Amino acid sequence: MSDVRNPPIAEVVNSALEQTIPVAHRMGVHAEEVRRGYAAATVPVEGNGNHFGVMYAGVLFTVGEILGGAIAVASFDTVRFYPLVKDLRIVFRKPATTAVRAQATLDDAEIDRIAAEAAANGKADFTLRAVLSDADGVIVAETEGLYQLRAHQ
Numbered sequence: 001m002s003d004v005r006n007p008p009i010a011e012v013v014n015s016a017l018e019q020t021i022p023v024a025h026r027m028g029v030h031a032e033e034v035r036r037g038y039a040a041a042t043v044p045v046e047g048n049g050n051h052f053g054v055m056y057a058g059v060l061f062t063v064g065e066i067l068g069g070a071i072a073v074a075s076f077d078t079v080r081f082y083p084l085v086k087d088l089r090i091v092f093r094k095p096a097t098t099a100v101r102a103q104a105t106l107d108d109a110e111i112d113r114i115a116a117e118a119a120a121n122g123k124a125d126f127t128l129r130a131v132l133s134d135a136d137g138v139i140v141a142e143t144e145g146l147y148q149l150r151a152h153q
């Protein structure tokens with residue numbers, strides 16, 4: 001249940017995405033569920049194809065990578081800190097011919113470590129792994145990103 005003053009975090013993320021990363025919004029990347037330690041986002045196949053009729057690699061990269069930002073919004077103090085990505089590896093396991101859903105988790109102990117380290121040092125690195133699945137639940141790609149939570153200057 002939400003109201004205008006207290007929208008669900010996924011709505012906050014979608015609004016922020018539209019404003020701050022419009023290229024991802026234009027792809028149709030949409031945060032579906034976001035809470036402390038968990039983020040899931042989807043992207044449609046329509047408009048996101050490539051030269052041999054499957055989802056373009058950059059679209060898969062984007063829907064996986066964006067979870068680092070979404071999970072940070074729900075898990076950390078974004079008034080003091082912002083997330084960035086330092087490194088991201090992606091494995092393309094199967095061609096994606098349907099909408100794709102990406103999801104990632106961070107456990108409580110890791111969230112606490114990152115928050116404490118960022119508070120003490122002004123920055124904290126963390127690894128986030130995402131799994132990308134098609135409409136039949138087939139894993140089409142996996143990502144492993146090295147992110148940093150960094151204090152605003």
Ligand SMILES: CC(C)(COP(=O)(O)OP(=O)(O)OC[C@H]1O[C@@H](n2cnc3c(N)ncnc32)[C@H](O)[C@@H]1OP(=O)(O)O)[C@@H](O)C(=O)NCCC(=O)NCCSC(=O)Cc1ccccc1
Binds near residue numbers: 068069
């Ligand atoms: C900051 C760091 C990650 C290095 O960190 P560390 O290894 O811990 O090293 P250290 O802290 O020592 O800093 C080293 C040097 O960097 C300088 N510096 C710091 N900040 C700034 C600044 N703002 N502008 C200019 N310079 C800055 C800092 O002063 C220092 O300079 P110095 O050596 O003293 O002269 C750097 O490699 C970097 O900016 N890489 C590019 C990252 C990038 O562009 N990613 C893609 C965009 S994210 C995205 O789009 C996806 C996304 C969306 C939503 C949510 C999540 C993800």
